[in-house]
Amino acid sequence: MISICKNICMSSPSASEGKGKAASSPSAAAFLLAQLGSHAASKFAGHLTELKLVPAHAGILRILSQTPAITQQALARKLGTVPSRLVGLLDDVEGRGLIERRMNRDDRRRHAVYLTNEGRATLRKIGELSRGHQRTLFTALSEEEQEQLAALLQRVADEQGLTRDVHPGYRTLGGHTPGKGGRRKRR
């Protein structure tokens, strides 16, 4: 299910530039961040396959636990994606009984999306996976150092204006354009 596909992305600017002072490159931290972030995300996705879920599913479940009865439009906005993409993802998790689309009686165009009990149980399992993931990821650091790291990262994230809930994917790092599809006009 999870593929082992790799992708060329960057290479470290660690090379020998200094005049002998073993100066670690000035952009080493940025590279490390990207490299480790990729690694962390990949490992997390791997853990999720135990539950036969992909990261996007987990993101949906979590948002639903925080914001029940959300509409698909709003959910798409929160996740930073387009409503059309949500359809299939919601189909996945609804088909497995993790969420429910309930009709809104006031406006029958809208669906209110809810987490089911099974969805909540799955979310708990995801939490357990996450904790295990975190433990194995940071074995090299003491408890205190982990907190130190988290604090530094949080400050960077805040300054960079990242939201605390969701992060966009890594899809189009290659500098390509994802395709300009569109339906044909029927006659």
Next chain:
Amino acid sequence: MISICKNICMSSPSASEGKGKAASSPSAAAFLLAQLGSHAASKFAGHLTELKLVPAHAGILRILSQTPAITQQALARKLGTVPSRLVGLLDDVEGRGLIERRMNRDDRRRHAVYLTNEGRATLRKIGELSRGHQRTLFTALSEEEQEQLAALLQRVADEQGLTRDVHPGYRTLGGHTPGKGGRRKRR
């Protein structure tokens, strides 16, 4: 050239789980890492568009500067990709005069790939971009804190067995399989 495509990937497990102690979630650091890593990689790719390059190009140039005369097979291995994919990427940079494929006289199947002078100049520009990237990424931190962060990250990366030169991409985090192509047998 660079697309703004977002991708649902994870959501933070930051939710209210503790009993009031404002306990930051145990997997917050892993999430932050993934989120910031994505952000950093995306920004770096954005900077690279100034040079009309994608991250894979930069990775190739850098490896060539460290390992001249490398064969395409070896280069592919170093980058963690398949030789067939390298072909197009090398075509890109060769078409722009940044690299050269020279015929190996001893074994005419092999190409020795070299960086040109123009390629070296481009690599220097990439270095400048990287430094600027790093500066804007870590404005929130003092010089000392940046070093602290880099040290922590490096220890994690080493323990996790990541190489210092290249990192795999973020392509297949969605848990999909990239496609089972293959050529048709002629006749």
Next chain:
DNA sequence: TATTGTTATACTCTATAACTATA
């Protein structure tokens, strides 16, 4: 027969735009 570089192909993802139904 094995290996190097290359090409053709299949499979996948993702956003766009049209579509249906409601308002």
Next chain:
DNA sequence: TATAGTTATAGAGTATAACAATA
């Protein structure tokens, strides 16, 4: 007319497997 959810489609990426040249 406008909006919510859906579907069909286009465009692009990536690994696979066959291929040609060489060993």
